Amino acid sequence: MSTMQSSGTIATEALTRRERVVLAELAEDVTLEEIATRLFVTRNTVKSQVRSVYRKIGVSTRSEAVAWAEAHGIR
Template sequence: MSNLALVPEPGCTEPGAEPPIEPPVTSLTRRELIVLDNLAEDVTLEAIASKLWVSRNTVKSQVRSVYRKIGVGTRADAVAWANAAGLR
């Protein structure tokens, strides 16, 4: 048996515990953070686009980029991630 299996991950409190999730907030652009913040509101992508003075397709691209960077696939998951990361 290897001793490596007994060494906890950095930041873990006990052996075998999952390492804490560190949100990739710094990898999100300023605009992606703004779009992510707007996703929490009960508005359409069209409304977000209008508010930010860009096209709906631009917002769609930014939303896809946010989802990819934070590892989620739905708007609800993105909002939950933002809440957990302390962005909301």
Template sequence: MSMLETSRTVGLTNDALTRRERVVLAELAEDVTLEEIATRLFVTRNTVKSQVRSVYRKIGASTRAEAVAWAIEHGIR
């Protein structure tokens, strides 16, 4: 983890994510597409994409794998 990545996630708690963002993040840990997540959550794929971007920004992730690792580390999965 680089210094930039460390500075982005230091002090960030699960509370920084909305309930829906936590649900979407947990869904990302499954082997499913964004379309499948959207169907499960009764929203559009674009809504899920928007929520995923927000999660990535808040936790400092740039890939799904980084986001899933963060979720596991923070007990969201």
């Protein structure tokens, strides 16, 4: 089993509400700057949240994160 599959439930529960929002936003065709504007935070804040999400769900790319989110009903 891959890390994404074996730790899916644990990772979903470990994500904060804001991290789930950011993860859902990653599925849209928008830049980090646009996500930041939508969420009323700085681009650096979004970058930090994205890094945290990637670490918690065990991925390293945006496409992997989007696939993980879809597989776990976050969208």
